[in-house]
Amino acid sequence: MDIPGYDVLEEFVRHGPYVVYRARRQGDQQPVLIKSPERLPPHRLDSDALERQFALLRGLFVAGVPRPCDLIRDPDRTFLVLEDNGLTPLPGVLGGGRLDVLSVLNIASHLCGVLGELHRRRITHGALNPSSVLVHPGRAEVQLLNIGLVAGLSVEAGGLVPGRTTAYMSPEQTGRMNRAIDYRTDFYSLGITLYELLTGAPPFISSDSLELIHAHIARLPTPVSLVDEAIPEQLSRIVGKLLAKAAEDRYQSAFGLKQDVDRCLSEWAAKRTISTFDLAQQDVPDRFFISQKLYGRDREVADLLRAFDETCEGRTGLMLVSGYSGIGKTSLIHELYKPIVRQRGYFIAGKFDQVVRNIPYGALTQALRSLVWQLLTESENRLSLWRTRLSGALGTNGGVLAEVIPEIELIIGEQAPPPPLDPTEARNRFGYVFQSFVSALAQREHPLVIFLDDLQWVDAATLDLLHGLLTGPGIQHLLLIGAYRDNEVDDSHLLTWAVNRLEASGGRLSRLSLGPLLLPDLTSFLCDTLHREPGYIEPIAGLIQKKTDGNPFFVIQFLKMLEQEGLLIFESEHGGWSFGIDAIAAAGMTDNVVDLMTRKIRRLSPTGQHVLTMAACVGNQFDWTTFANASRDASRIRSCMIASSRPRTT
Numbered sequence: 001m002d003i004p005g006y007d008v009l010e011e012f013v014r015h016g017p018y019v020v021y022r023a024r025r026q027g028d029q030q031p032v033l034i035k036s037p038e039r040l041p042p043h044r045l046d047s048d049a050l051e052r053q054f055a056l057l058r059g060l061f062v063a064g065v066p067r068p069c070d071l072i073r074d075p076d077r078t079f080l081v082l083e084d085n086g087l088t089p090l091p092g093v094l095g096g097g098r099l100d101v102l103s104v105l106n107i108a109s110h111l112c113g114v115l116g117e118l119h120r121r122r123i124t125h126g127a128l129n130p131s132s133v134l135v136h137p138g139r140a141e142v143q144l145l146n147i148g149l150v151a152g153l154s155v156e157a158g159g160l161v162p163g164r165t166t167a168y169m170s171p172e173q174t175g176r177m178n179r180a181i182d183y184r185t186d187f188y189s190l191g192i193t194l195y196e197l198l199t200g201a202p203p204f205i206s207s208d209s210l211e212l213i214h215a216h217i218a219r220l221p222t223p224v225s226l227v228d229e230a231i232p233e234q235l236s237r238i239v240g241k242l243l244a245k246a247a248e249d250r251y252q253s254a255f256g257l258k259q260d261v262d263r264c265l266s267e268w269a270a271k272r273t274i275s276t277f278d279l280a281q282q283d284v285p286d287r288f289f290i291s292q293k294l295y296g297r298d299r300e301v302a303d304l305l306r307a308f309d310e311t312c313e314g315r316t317g318l319m320l321v322s323g324y325s326g327i328g329k330t331s332l333i334h335e336l337y338k339p340i341v342r343q344r345g346y347f348i349a350g351k352f353d354q355v356v357r358n359i360p361y362g363a364l365t366q367a368l369r370s371l372v373w374q375l376l377t378e379s380e381n382r383l384s385l386w387r388t389r390l391s392g393a394l395g396t397n398g399g400v401l402a403e404v405i406p407e408i409e410l411i412i413g414e415q416a417p418p419p420p421l422d423p424t425e426a427r428n429r430f431g432y433v434f435q436s437f438v439s440a441l442a443q444r445e446h447p448l449v450i451f452l453d454d455l456q457w458v459d460a461a462t463l464d465l466l467h468g469l470l471t472g473p474g475i476q477h478l479l480l481i482g483a484y485r486d487n488e489v490d491d492s493h494l495l496t497w498a499v500n501r502l503e504a505s506g507g508r509l510s511r512l513s514l515g516p517l518l519l520p521d522l523t524s525f526l527c528d529t530l531h532r533e534p535g536y537i538e539p540i541a542g543l544i545q546k547k548t549d550g551n552p553f554f555v556i557q558f559l560k561m562l563e564q565e566g567l568l569i570f571e572s573e574h575g576g577w578s579f580g581i582d583a584i585a586a587a588g589m590t591d592n593v594v595d596l597m598t599r600k601i602r603r604l605s606p607t608g609q610h611v612l613t614m615a616a617c618v619g620n621q622f623d624w625t626t627f628a629n630a631s632r633d634a635s636r637i638r639s640c641m642i643a644s645s646r647p648r649t650t
Contacts, residue, residue, distance in 0.1 A: 003034060003079055004072065013089040014038065015131040015146055016165050017046050022084060025069075031084040032069055035145075036077050047078040054080055057147060060121070064114035064143050066134075087134035087143055090197070094130065098200040101231065105265040107135060108194055110142035112261055115190070116254030119183045123147065126181070128189035129168035130196060166212045166377075167202050168192045171245050174213045176341050178334035179292050184247040187257065191242025191250075198235075199227045203243070207379045214341050217245065232274040235264055241279055248289075256283025284572050288563040290556050291528035296521030297332050300512050304336055304481075307510060311447045311479040312343055317508030318470055319479065320455075320499070322486035326553025327514045329483040333451050336481075345447040346371055352457040360461035363452050365404045371441065371448075372407040387411050393440035400433045427461075431468050439475045447477040455484035455495055463498040470507045486513070516550030529559065530568070531576030539581055547587075557596055562587060564603070 001008045005026050012020040012033060019038045024031055037046035050071070057068040070081040090107075093099070099107075111133065118125060125132070127146045134143040170188035172179040196202045203221030206212050221243055225236035238260055244250045251257040259282045267274045294301065300321075307319050321329045340347045348371045350363030375386050391412045394401060398415035402408055409415055421429060442448035452458070469475060489495050502509055517525070523541040527534055548554035562568050567584055568577045601609060618630050 003036075004074070006032065006034060006081070008034070013091065013131050013145075015129075016127065017043070018146075020145065030069075031086070033066065033082040033084045033145075035080040035082065040076065042077045050078045050080045053147065056123070057082075060123070060147070062114065062117045062121070064110065064117070065147050066143055066145065082145075085134075085136075085141070085143065087136045087141065090130035090133045090135060090193075093135055093137065094197070094200070096200070099197045101198070101235065101268055102265075104194060104197045105235070105261060105268060106140060107133070107142055107197065108190075108261045109258060109265055110140065111144070111190060111193075112254050112258035114142065114144050115183075115186055116258065118144075118147065119186075119254055124181070124183045125186050125189075126173075127165055127168075128186050128193060129165055130193055133193065166209050167204060169212075169216060170247075171216045172247065174216055174341075176213060176217060176337040176347070178294075178331060178337050179247065182247065182287075182289070184250050184252065187242050187250045187254075188244075188247075191239050194239050194242070195221065195224055198224045198231055198239070208382065209377045209379075210341070210344055214344070217338055217341055232264070232268065234274040234276055237279060238264070248291075251280060252283050252285035252287075256280050259283075284575075285570075288560075288568065288570075288577070289529070290559060291525055293525075293528060294328075294331060294335055295525045295552075296517050297328065297335075297514070300332055300514065301335050303510070303512055304333070305339060307479060308336055308339060308343075308447075308449065311449070311477055312345075312444075314444065314476045315508065316442075316470060316475050316478040317480070317510065318466070318502065319481045319510045319512065321481065321483045321512045321514065322489075323483075323514035324487055324551065325485055326551050327516070328552045329514055330453060331552070332512075332514065333481055333483060336449060340447070340449055343447060344445065345449060346374065346441070347449045347451065348374075349451040349453065351453040352455065352459075354454075354457045360459055361404060361465060362459070362462075363454075364450070364462055364465065367450050367452070368437075368441075369405050369407055372405060372411065376407075376410055383411065387413075389440050390437070393436045394433065397429070397433045397436075400430055401437055427464075431465060434465060435468055435472050435475060438469055438478065442476065442478040444477055447479070449479045449481065451481045451483070453483050455482040456488040456493070458482075458495055458498075460494055463494060467498065467502060467505070467507075470502060471505050517545075517552060517555070518550065519545055522550060522555065525555070529577075530579075532574065532578075540579060540584060543581065543585055554596070557600075558587075561599075 001021060003021075003023065006023045007026060008021045008023045010022050012022040014020070017038055018035055021034045021036075022031070023034050035050065037043065037050075039046075054068050054071040057065070066082040066085065068080065068082055070079075072079040072081065115125065125144060125147060128144070132145045134145060135141070166174075168189045170181070170185040171177045172181050173185055192202050204212055204215035204219065206215070221240075223236045224239050225231045225233050238257075242250055242257075257280075260277075260279055263277065264274045304319070307317065310317065321333060323329050337347055348367040350365070350367035350370075352363045375383065378386070390408070391398070394412065396416075397418065398408065398412055399418040402415045403418070418429070420426075438448070466480060469478065470480065484495060499509065519541060522545055523534055523537055526532075526537045526541050526544070530537060544555060544558060548558055559568070562579070562584060565587070567587065568579050570576070571578050601612065604612065614630065615627065618627055
């Protein structure tokens with residue numbers, strides 16, 4: 001490894017797509033750690049992540065986080081240079097074995113302290129595992145690598161699954177839980193790490209990423225005290241609480257966790273035993289969280305599950321979900337994540353865009369491209385099976401598919417360009433190839449669910465393709481779900497025409513229509529969010545329903561606004577949030593999405609508004625390199641990105 005200005009001494013540790021080297025700076029012989037993407041040529045997203053980490057670490061002064069020294073941009077790859085304090089990665093300390101209880105408690109206490117400082121600064125680690133933990137056997141010192149992979153405390157539900165860290169992911173990080181990611185994901189990953197330190201192995205082991213995802217979502221780990229009877233029961237209970245599937249059931253603060261760990265540490269160090277006590281007695285959440293459960297949709301969820309059961313039996317069909325903007329269509333559909341994972345199926349999603357309606361098949365190919373990336377994370381044996389199956393299904397027409405899903409060549413190899421045809425023949429050929437592709441993907445052993453959002457902006461070419469999938473021969477185990485705003489679809493709309501055509505052709509079609517939350521359901525939601533009893537909540541529930549018409553999106557935005565403006569106050573003696581009903585009654589609430597978003601943008605700092613303006617020019621999705629190049633001022637943009645995460649307080 002040749003890195004300008006540095007002498008590389010040895011490979012230090014590997015973590016996900018990165019490798020960290022131990023090196024010396026040539027000028028002053030200063031020991032350093034150098035992190036770079038493992039693969040060559042590096043994926044642009046990996047280099048982008050190093051840029052973001054460097055920008056974040058430069059302004060972060062936390063004991064337990066190595067300071068950044070330099071960022072080297074080589075033509076071939078990017079290098080992040082960090083200080084080296086002579087610590088050792090946990091895998092090197094473990095050596096394939098386990099640690100004694102006292103050592104684990106010491107490490108856990110220090111990790112709680114570092115995580116607490118990060119969370120206080122609104123930083124989620126997001127990738128905690130033994131390879132990211134550095135320890136010094138001779139002195140009480142612990143450091144965390146890979147800070148900055150997730151910059152904020154809260155991330156929307158969904159996301160990619162990097163295969164190498166799947167064993168340490170929280171259920172919400174798998175993208176199959178319909179739950180947003182916040183700092184409590186670190187507690188789950190910490191629980192997995194402590195489990196491995198105590199027993200010598202993580203609770204779930206598999207070379208199959210789908211199997212690991214299913215385990216994180218649905219399987220309960222064997223308590224560590226049952227794996228090894230020498231492990232104190234109280235410590236086992238702490239690890240079990242960290243490994244709760246729902247973030248609400250884990251510890252809610254690093255402070256509360258550290259209090260329990262330190263009590264165990266003190267008792268074990270003094271008398272090699274730990275008394276039984278109630279956990280989380282000082283675990284007071286210092287953040288306002290919106291409950292992520294689904295309310296008032298039991299019948300609709302049952303209908304969705306019934307449709308999926310029919311898909312597992314071999315049927316193919318379409319389910320249309322309609323409702324006003326913000327009514328909860330997407331949240332409802334994402335409730336299918338868990339049953340799909342249990343059946344080893346695939347759930348993929350694409351979204352139509354109002355401003356790019358002239359791009360045929362855009363949302364559908366977006367969904368299937370994400371599935372190709374999922375397949376690429378699977379074991380080599382399974383990938384080989386997919387290669388054989390897809391190659392057989394596509395035959396000599398692989399190049400037709402590669403024109404719209406270029407990633408398919410990563411599975412089936414480089415494809416020859418398809419021979420030119422006249423427009424009608426080319427369209428027919430594409431439809432045939434696409435049906436063959438989907439038919440190969442949707443099988444009894446892994447049914448396929450494709451969710452297409454915002455169908456009110458669908459293009460005619462996609463509707464033709466969907467019609468072929470739903471009525472063509474040979475396609476089984478496929479469920480198409482489409483969501484649309486019924487207030488934007490009338491009798492003359494393309495979607496209405498396509499649905500009528502499908503019904504006339506005998507295609508399977510079912511419908512769901514979502515309305516506002518009823519008052520009892522809204523009250524339950526507010527009780528869970530504010531952690532108060534129904535009698536206290538009922539007055540504000542009626543008020544909020546009047547202000548929002550029971551629209552879940554507006555309810556959530558109204559609550560966030562109340563918290564940001566100091567109208568919701570956490571009271572530790574009640575363990576929940578209090579409010580003044582008169583102040584809330586006076587608070588304004590718009591029923592217009594544009595006005596609501598305008599208010600949110602105005603709350604951003606000037607730098608945040610500047611970043612958002614440039615981002616809008618690039619597109620609704622982009623990577624860091626494209627964004628930085630478009631701005632022509634990468635260093636300023638890095639500063640803006642950090643500052644933009646902090647809303648103005650005035």
